[in-house]
Amino acid sequence: MQSKKITSKMVIPVVTAVIAALFIYLGITKYGFWHEVRGPLPGFFPTIIGFALLGLSVLAFLGGRKEEGTTYPIENWYPALGVIGIMLATLVIGMLPSLALFVILWLKVYEKYNWKTTLVGLAIIMAIVIGAFVMWLGVPFPKGLIYNLIAY
Amino acid sequence: MENLQMLFMGFSVVLTLENVLVTMLGAVLGLIVGAMPGIGSLAGVALLLPLTYKFNPTTAIIMLGSLYYANMYGGSFSAILLNIPGDSPAVMTALDGYPMATKRNRPGQALFTANMSSFIGGLIGMLILTFMGPLLADLGLKFGPAEMTALLLVAMTSIGWLVGENPTKGVVLTMVGILLASMGMDTLTGSPRYDFGNMYLLGGIPFTPFVIGAVGFSQVLKLMEERNKKVEAHINQKLTIKGSMLTLHDFRRLLPPAIRSGFMGTFVGVLPGAGATTGAFLGYAAQKAFKSEEPLGSGAIEGIASCEAANNAAAAGSFAPLLALGIPGSGTGAVLLGGLMMWGLNPGPLLFSTNPDFAWGLISSLFLANLLTLMIALGIIPFLIKILTVPVKMLIPIITVVCVVGGYSTSNSMYGVIIMFLSGLFGYILDRNGYGVAPMLLAFVLAPLLESNMRKAFIISHGSLGIFFEKPISAFLIIVLFAIILTPVVKFVLRKAGVLKK
Amino acid sequence: MKKIALVLTMALLVSFAVFAGAQAEAQAGKAFTPSKNIDWYVTSSPGGGSDIFTRTIMDIAVAENLVNGQNVVVQYKTDGAGEVGRLLVSQIKAGVQADHTLLTFNSGDLMPMVKNTNNRFENFQPIAHMAVDKHLIFVGEMSKYKSFEEVVAALKRGERMVLGGSKGDDIACHAALIAELGVSQDQLSYIAHDATSGAITAILGGHFDLLISKPAAASQYVEAGKITPILALSTSRFPGNLNSAPTLSEFGYKNVEVPNWRSIVAPKTMSAEAVAYWTDVFKKVSETEEWNKGYIEKQKLVPDYMDAATFTTYGMNFQKEYLASIGKDK
Numbered sequence: 003m004q005s006k007k008i009t010s011k012m013v014i015p016v017v018t019a020v021i022a023a024l025f026i027y028l029g030i031t032k033y034g035f036w037h038e039v040r041g042p043l044p045g046f047f048p049t050i051i052g053f054a055l056l057g058l059s060v061l062a063f064l065g066g067r068k069e070e071g072t073t074y075p076i077e078n079w080y081p082a083l084g085v086i087g088i089m090l091a092t093l094v095i096g097m098l099p100s101l102a103l104f105v106i107l108w109l110k111v112y113e114k115y116n117w118k119t120t121l122v123g124l125a126i127i128m129a130i131v132i133g134a135f136v137m138w139l140g141v142p143f144p145k146g147l148i149y150n151l152i153a154y
Numbered sequence: 155m156e157n158l159q160m161l162f163m164g165f166s167v168v169l170t171l172e173n174v175l176v177t178m179l180g181a182v183l184g185l186i187v188g189a190m191p192g193i194g195s196l197a198g199v200a201l202l203l204p205l206t207y208k209f210n211p212t213t214a215i216i217m218l219g220s221l222y223y224a225n226m227y228g229g230s231f232s233a234i235l236l237n238i239p240g241d242s243p244a245v246m247t248a249l250d251g252y253p254m255a256t257k258r259n260r261p262g263q264a265l266f267t268a269n270m271s272s273f274i275g276g277l278i279g280m281l282i283l284t285f286m287g288p289l290l291a292d293l294g295l296k297f298g299p300a301e302m303t304a305l306l307l308v309a310m311t312s313i314g315w316l317v318g319e320n321p322t323k324g325v326v327l328t329m330v331g332i333l334l335a336s337m338g339m340d341t342l343t344g345s346p347r348y349d350f351g352n353m354y355l356l357g358g359i360p361f362t363p364f365v366i367g368a369v370g371f372s373q374v375l376k377l378m379e380e381r382n383k384k385v386e387a388h389i390n391q392k393l394t395i396k397g398s399m400l401t402l403h404d405f406r407r408l409l410p411p412a413i414r415s416g417f418m419g420t421f422v423g424v425l426p427g428a429g430a431t432t433g434a435f436l437g438y439a440a441q442k443a444f445k446s447e448e449p450l451g452s453g454a455i456e457g458i459a460s461c462e463a464a465n466n467a468a469a470a471g472s473f474a475p476l477l478a479l480g481i482p483g484s485g486t487g488a489v490l491l492g493g494l495m496m497w498g499l500n501p502g503p504l505l506f507s508t509n510p511d512f513a514w515g516l517i518s519s520l521f522l523a524n525l526l527t528l529m530i531a532l533g534i535i536p537f538l539i540k541i542l543t544v545p546v547k548m549l550i551p552i553i554t555v556v557c558v559v560g561g562y563s564t565s566n567s568m569y570g571v572i573i574m575f576l577s578g579l580f581g582y583i584l585d586r587n588g589y590g591v592a593p594m595l596l597a598f599v600l601a602p603l604l605e606s607n608m609r610k611a612f613i614i615s616h617g618s619l620g621i622f623f624e625k626p627i628s629a630f631l632i633i634v635l636f637a638i639i640l641t642p643v644v645k646f647v648l649r650k651a652g653v654l655k656k
Numbered sequence: 657m658k659k660i661a662l663v664l665t666m667a668l669l670v671s672f673a674v675f676a677g678a679q680a681e682a683q684a685g686k687a688f689t690p691s692k693n694i695d696w697y698v699t700s701s702p703g704g705g706s707d708i709f710t711r712t713i714m715d716i717a718v719a720e721n722l723v724n725g726q727n728v729v730v731q732y733k734t735d736g737a738g739e740v741g742r743l744l745v746s747q748i749k750a751g752v753q754a755d756h757t758l759l760t761f762n763s764g765d766l767m768p769m770v771k772n773t774n775n776r777f778e779n780f781q782p783i784a785h786m787a788v789d790k791h792l793i794f795v796g797e798m799s800k801y802k803s804f805e806e807v808v809a810a811l812k813r814g815e816r817m818v819l820g821g822s823k824g825d826d827i828a829c830h831a832a833l834i835a836e837l838g839v840s841q842d843q844l845s846y847i848a849h850d851a852t853s854g855a856i857t858a859i860l861g862g863h864f865d866l867l868i869s870k871p872a873a874a875s876q877y878v879e880a881g882k883i884t885p886i887l888a889l890s891t892s893r894f895p896g897n898l899n900s901a902p903t904l905s906e907f908g909y910k911n912v913e914v915p916n917w918r919s920i921v922a923p924k925t926m927s928a929e930a931v932a933y934w935t936d937v938f939k940k941v942s943e944t945e946e947w948n949k950g951y952i953e954k955q956k957l958v959p960d961y962m963d964a965a966t967f968t969t970y971g972m973n974f975q976k977e978y979l980a981s982i983g984k985d986k
Binding site: 203294295296297298299300338339341342343344345346353354355356357426427475479480481482488489491492501502503504565566567569610613614616 | 702704705707708731732733734735736737738739740743768771772773816818823824827842845847848849850851853854856857858860861862863864876877879880882
Binding site for chain 1: 186190322323325326329330332333336340342343345347348371374375376378379547548550551552554555556557558559562563566568571572575578579582583584586587588589601605608609611612613615616617
């Protein structure tokens with residue numbers, strides 16, 4: 003028997019089927035399906051959709067086996083790693099410094115721009131973020147562990 | 155025409171220097187707020203509310219009204235230029251706006267179309283508001299839970315048209331969207347649902363970070379492939395307003411969808427619970443039933459026109475129940491209402507009689523805001539197009555930052571950022587595998603409305619299905635629903651039987 | 657060299673900590689005055705009732721110079737339907753921050769909190785109870801019933817009817833009402849809307865017969881004649897245009913009321929001096945004309961200041977009764 007590679011096209015329907023099964027199970031057992039007088043209970047709608055999703059997931063799975071697999075170029079994940087980095091750094095040094103750091107590192111180290119371009123890019127971004135979000139809308143960005151320690 | 159006279163009186167209230175300046179300020183702020191993903195009209199209005207305490211109530215509400223309204227214009231900017239909707243109604247605009255700007259290389263025209271359609275849609279909405287405001291509001295009242303359920307079921311069938319070539323995949327995502335939306339507090343029972351014991355999930359998945367991630371951040375990940383493409387040289391010639399003007403032919407293409415959506419959007423704006431997002435969606439879906447010169451989703455003018463006109467019209471329409479009955483049609487409306495009450499005005503059935511100069515002043519200010527915003531928006535088109543000349547390599551970190559900040563700002567917590575990030579990954583993987591996320595987003599918005607109305611209808615009827623057929627509006631819509639569902643089936647059968655030619 | 661630097665840094669840090677601690681200790685004996693920014697948490701969106709309540713008090717306190725010239729920063733924490741924000745405040749450790757943290761807290765916050773999470777009222781330090789709101793039952797122009805007598809008669813005949821209102825305290829009020837009337841959920845069903853305005857829209861459209869609402873949201877419709885009050889859920893009749901509605905006791909039942917209170921609390925760890933300070937600040941606010949004319953009257957509330965100690969007893973009792981009514985022990 004030929005062994006088929008497991009492509010993400012096949013994984014996705016499996017994932018949606020699992021989600022469907024979960025919602026169905028909780029819908030029926032925990033949230034209730036139908037009440038004589040009160041009509042549909044919280045579990046009703048999600049359970050029905052869950053069944054539909056289950057059926058369609060099977061169809062999608064069968065269709066997916068015939069299609070080619072997809073490639074995921076490795077560079078495409080870099081911004082995602084960047085965001086993870088931003089989130090972690092925010093905990094320590096606060097969000098605004100983390101964002102600035104991300105921009106500098108990205109433009110200078112990864113894209114290999116010179117300092118002038120990097121700083122121009124940084125200035126534009128920080129102008130947008132600080133001008134609109136911080137100064138005008140007053141969004142309280144997290145200040146990070148270090149700031150909180152120093153401040154008190 | 156008593157209403158017309160009142161309208162002119164309203165203009166005399168508005169056309170003072172102070173009020174005009176304030177309208178302009180509101181318009182500019184609204185454009186900026188609208189363009190920025192993560193901050194919607196709700197946040198903009200709520201945060202500016204304290205600033206307006208200095209002004210007298212009429213001036214203050216004029217500023218807020220123009221801000222709310224201009225927000226609908228601004229949302230399309232980032233949608234068209236970056237494929238990141240500035241707010242939820244702009245999700246539809248991005249579907250045709252971005253391809254028109256990039257693949258068809260007509261960014262200026264795309265922006266122009268969006269602005270003109272917004273103007274037309276809004277104008278129609280305001281005219282209807284002026285002459286039929288209270289009537290319209292009363293009509294909206296007739297749409298109770300049963301009627302809304304029927305209407306939304308009809309609307310849901312049109313999601314089917316959005317699913318593209320592979321219906322199975324599209325519908326799978328629609329269902330996922332519905333399930334995701336059901337997580338959180340169930341209003342009807344006051345208990346949490348599908349929260350899996352997580353305190354954050356008690357509030358459900360917030361829509362804005364979800365959209366920013368699924369559409370915006372996934373876009374960033376896709377852009378990584380285009381980093382090294384050279385920026386096309388011939389974009390330079392389109393940087394003037396002249397280069398962005400629409401041809402007469404283009405104009406003729408955008409008028410019918412814009413007018414249609416103007417009427418439809420106004421009506422949707424009046425309905426309880428439905429707002430600009432629903433309006434934009436229905437406008438776009440309805441366009442599928444009409445001829446478009448280019449296919450929808452490939453950068454067709456009709457696509458942009460139909461949803462932009464609808465969302466502005468819905469914004470205008472939502473003022474009808476607010477002013478005539480004191481009922482806010484949306485979260486933003488509720489903030490406006492709160493502000494009005496703080497200033498001692500009580501919108502309600504008596505507003506037009508007790509404070510006519512205020513009510514009509516507000517309506518006329520909307521006309522003024524519409525015009526001013528159009529002029530400002532058209533004027534900055536060359537500047538906006540310049541954004542497209544920024545090399546992709548630069549854009550990627552910029553957009554990433556905006557996505558993170560936007561995701562954070564909705565609830566001032568990292569929860570928004572995490573949702574944005576996860577939906578971005580999710581959206582990217584789905585996109586790579588040929589699943590389009592648009593149906594999922596729209597199901598996310600419409601399904602909770604459908605479910606809550608359906609359950610309320612059943613509570614009222616004490617569990618019987620009869621209510622959907624007893625009430626006239628609802629019965630009519632159910633018939634329409636069956637017609638839509640059965641037509642393809644009937645056609646299929648008739649063809650097989652040889653009655654209908656293939 | 658490096659080692660010495662490390663040791664010095666450690667020594668520096670330790671001495672900072674001791675110094676800060678000593679400062680705090682020195683403060684303990686003296687009366688409290690705010691010495692830094694005050695963080696005031698609101699667990700619902702800006703523009704809503706809690707926000708208006710918070711900002712009004714804040715503006716009055718600043719205007720009357722009751723916060724020692726410090727800034728009050730309103731922080732919105734709406735995640736998890738507000739539970740995350742409440743949990744955060746309840747977990748603030750003792751110290752300067754705890755003394756400068758406040759939280760707007762209503763009965764409408766308490767009920768879902770104890771129903772859906774493990775957080776309880778005793779995890780907070782009650783500071784001041786400011787105002788109270790009660791409910792009425794209304795009928796619309798198209799309702800089948802025109803008075804509460806007709807409603808009672810219809811219920812006795814076994815007719816089913818629907819009551820609409822908002823989520824939150826309206827639900828508890830409905831539950832108390834049907835318990836007193838002796839009818840079941842199925843006979844007098846309840847539909848919760850996200851906000852009272854949704855229920856009002858529905859009743860104006862004639863989609864159901866009964867509406868429960870607090871005076872503020874309903875009064876303009878009463879004046880326009882679109883809805884009529886038929887029952888006051890309180891121990892006495894309401895004033896003004898709501899006066900025509902009788903209370904339950906006039907029908908031979910016991911009065912039912914589930915007051916919707918608005919208050920301010922703080923972390924449990926707030927120092928006693930700070931508690932005394934803040935409870936006094938809000939007492940002064942509650943006595944100003946701006947509060948009474950500019951807020952209470954406009955919002956049609958009943959002013960009801962309770963200081964920290966009185967409010968603690970009231971709140972704990974409220975929680976106990978509510979828990980019992982939903983079948984939880986503690």
